[in-house]
Amino acid sequence: MTEYAEVEVLRVYCGESDRSDGRPVYEVIVEEARRHGAAGATVLRGVLGFGAGSLVHTAKLLRLSEDLPMVVEIVDRPERLDAVLPRIEAVIRGGLITRQRGITARFHCPVRVRDVMATTVATASRDTPLPVVMDMLVSHDNKAVLVIEPDGAVAGIVTGGDVLMRGGMAARLSLQDILPEDIRKNERDKISGRTAGEVMTSPVVTINDRMSLRDAAQLMTGKGLKRLPVVDAAGELVGLVSRVDILRAASDLAPSAQALPRFTAGLFQQARDVMITDVPTAFPDTPLHQVVAAIVASPLRRAVVVDADGTVRGIVLDSDLLRRCGPARKPGLVEALFSFGKPEETGACPTGSAAEVMEPNVLTIHEDAPLMEVLQKMLATKVKRLVVVDDAGKLLGMVDREAILRVIAGAH
Numbered sequence: 001m002t003e004y005a006e007v008e009v010l011r012v013y014c015g016e017s018d019r020s021d022g023r024p025v026y027e028v029i030v031e032e033a034r035r036h037g038a039a040g041a042t043v044l045r046g047v048l049g050f051g052a053g054s055l056v057h058t059a060k061l062l063r064l065s066e067d068l069p070m071v072v073e074i075v076d077r078p079e080r081l082d083a084v085l086p087r088i089e090a091v092i093r094g095g096l097i098t099r100q101r102g103i104t105a106r107f108h109c110p111v112r113v114r115d116v117m118a119t120t121v122a123t124a125s126r127d128t129p130l131p132v133v134m135d136m137l138v139s140h141d142n143k144a145v146l147v148i149e150p151d152g153a154v155a156g157i158v159t160g161g162d163v164l165m166r167g168g169m170a171a172r173l174s175l176q177d178i179l180p181e182d183i184r185k186n187e188r189d190k191i192s193g194r195t196a197g198e199v200m201t202s203p204v205v206t207i208n209d210r211m212s213l214r215d216a217a218q219l220m221t222g223k224g225l226k227r228l229p230v231v232d233a234a235g236e237l238v239g240l241v242s243r244v245d246i247l248r249a250a251s252d253l254a255p256s257a258q259a260l261p262r263f264t265a266g267l268f269q270q271a272r273d274v275m276i277t278d279v280p281t282a283f284p285d286t287p288l289h290q291v292v293a294a295i296v297a298s299p300l301r302r303a304v305v306v307d308a309d310g311t312v313r314g315i316v317l318d319s320d321l322l323r324r325c326g327p328a329r330k331p332g333l334v335e336a337l338f339s340f341g342k343p344e345e346t347g348a349c350p351t352g353s354a355a356e357v358m359e360p361n362v363l364t365i366h367e368d369a370p371l372m373e374v375l376q377k378m379l380a381t382k383v384k385r386l387v388v389v390d391d392a393g394k395l396l397g398m399v400d401r402e403a404i405l406r407v408i409a410g411a412h
Helices: 023-036 059-065 077-089 130-139 160-165 173-178 182-193 213-223 242-254 254-259 261-268 289-295 318-324 330-337 372-381 401-408
Strands: 004-015 041-045 048-050 056-058 069-076 098-108 144-147 154-159 225-232 239-243 302-306 312-317 364-366 384-387 394-402
Touching: 004 023, 004 077, 023 041, 023 069, 023 077, 023 312, 023 401, 069 077, 069 318, 077 098, 130 144, 130 154, 130 160, 130 173, 130 182, 144 239, 154 160, 160 173, 173 318, 182 312, 213 242, 213 401, 239 242, 242 401, 261 372, 261 401, 289 302, 289 312, 289 318, 289 330, 302 394, 312 318, 312 384, 318 330, 372 384, 372 401, 394 401
Parallel strands: 364 384
Antiparallel strands: 004 069, 004 098, 041 069, 048 056, 144 154, 225 239, 302 312, 384 394
């Protein structure tokens, strides 16, 4: 097996002073290439040359004109160059475009943990008060705090799940900011007086910075983890790699995916191949307490609203419920959502229907969509799950990040 792929080299020759809508042409070309997903583009600046118009570009004239010859070079698979070429031709006003065929290239891509890991990691000691850790979790991108011993060893890790399971909080991390003030204060009171060491997960599963991203994906899916502390050969902490780091790397490799079958081959499957079919549903007139009960009972934490024929009309997330219900309805809703009461009892939940609280603009993906497209849409829209539909817009299932990670790990 080889990771070399058939590619072409597209070169665009222009002048440094050439403009498109007031911007340097070479900049616009690179922007167009990036926008259309080209594998990469390089701008080279010449020191002397002339074009078909016999205009001499030279560094000797730099002080006067700053008009040096420029070359934009794009290396990619032929079909991808075919796609971006019309956009480039629309930009340039003169110059020259060439294509060099019959060559192969090996893409050097970020496929190891050290290439994608975060090197800035939130840390705390065993004695750090849990409310302080909570604030770090909310503000830090990785949503994890590593607990470090005085000698620098990793003693444990605290995530939102740890605060829920062992800290005693009821609402998950992403909902804290939209809780009513009194409920949020109650939540913080529960963890007051506790420390990071009391709730951390320990011992910690770590990964070496030289391991492949596929190995990291296998470790995460095998142990049900979303983040792994990264250590070097000496065992010292050097970073943290998360599930989304791996997914983003796979998405970035789309242009060279066919050349990297060991990492991305599974992403040529389609949405229907990995979708979850056990999706909670509701009709527009379904009573709100039944919608809440369906959300609480499902790990998906959402319900898709459909018509009688199964056509998708909206979606209800627990976060949407909290945002859209007014202050008068919110206390009962919070009680039902976080199992302070019994969601099946209508008295614990405000009255109303799914249609009143659903989000009508549902992010969907067609059942035939390649998983690479599914992944890119998830990352672009910053959602963890997409609703899968057929040609008529009828609900078929749902694809989530975990399913994509399992594919990368080779488990699908």
